[in-house]
Amino acid sequence: MSTNLSAQAIEQFKTDGFTPAIKVMSDAAAMDYRHRLQAIEAVVGKLKGGYRLKCHMLYKWVSDLIREPAIVDRVEDLLGPNILCWGTDMWVKEPNSDEFVSWHQDSRYWGIEGDLLTAWIALSPATVESGCMRMLPGSHLGNTMMHEDTFHADNMLTRGQTIADHIDESKAINIEVGTGEAVFFTYRIAHASHPNRSCDRRIGIAIRYTVPSARQIKSDWDSATLIRGEDRFGNFVHEPTPKADFDPDSVDFHAKTNENYLNILYSGTGRTEHRT
Numbered sequence: 001m002s003t004n005l006s007a008q009a010i011e012q013f014k015t016d017g018f019t020p021a022i023k024v025m026s027d028a029a030a031m032d033y034r035h036r037l038q039a040i041e042a043v044v045g046k047l048k049g050g051y052r053l054k055c056h057m058l059y060k061w062v063s064d065l066i067r068e069p070a071i072v073d074r075v076e077d078l079l080g081p082n083i084l085c086w087g088t089d090m091w092v093k094e095p096n097s098d099e100f101v102s103w104h105q106d107s108r109y110w111g112i113e114g115d116l117l118t119a120w121i122a123l124s125p126a127t128v129e130s131g132c133m134r135m136l137p138g139s140h141l142g143n144t145m146m147h148e149d150t151f152h153a154d155n156m157l158t159r160g161q162t163i164a165d166h167i168d169e170s171k172a173i174n175i176e177v178g179t180g181e182a183v184f185f186t187y188r189i190a191h192a193s194h195p196n197r198s199c200d201r202r203i204g205i206a207i208r209y210t211v212p213s214a215r216q217i218k219s220d221w222d223s224a225t226l227i228r229g230e231d232r233f234g235n236f237v238h239e240p241t242p243k244a245d246f247d248p249d250s251v252d253f254h255a256k257t258n259e260n261y262l263n264i265l266y267s268g269t270g271r272t273e274h275r276t
């Protein structure tokens, strides 16, 4: 079975800013990943802060997932042969809960100049009822929009950042993603998601892929994991690969890079306390 994107999906990524949902693993593999995630929750509780962010340095199975050919081959179709993984976030919405994600563009906050895309993988069905993402097609082609910080208690974003401009909801599209499917979207796209009103947890893992020519402009230091090809730019310190869950070498490195990441995410807010 081909693990490449169709010409149509590549075209849609260029014009709309995202691909259709594409099967990247079996339902059984997704269930296995879900069990691994839940086994960590059983030990550390709700995944917050470092347990949720850049966690490919903490959990061996996430470190394996970011290298999965069924995902990376598609990323290569969009970014080219040299690929770095810059981040991994868990997005867990509990059944019948109020947590939501306001309209935002990731490119507004991450300090990355260059190409960056997300592979968002569903480990349970992301439907309209369970609070799948919504995206505004073509919004990646204009200028970055103005955002304001709300710090709303139910907003899953670090600073509750919300696009201040009017979003025409009638033009937004629901991005339903089945278990074991992924949607690939550029970090410039405006996106959001409603609360989970279903009886199951809505679990997604977002993997952020970029290219070696990209650079961090909000910090003198940043790191990424080389996934494929070569890095002739040296803009990111290369991250260690955990040999097992909570490998001490990776844990130390993760603490440093995650603190740097949170400082970038909160820059300009004057807040020193991080709430993720």
Ligand SMILES: O=C(O)CCC(=O)C(=O)O
Pocket (backbone or CB within 6 Å): 091, 101, 106, 118, 120, 131, 132, 133, 191, 192, 193, 204, 206
């Ligand atoms: O999972 C969600 O509902 C939102 C995810 C998101 O905003 C992102 O991956 O950038």
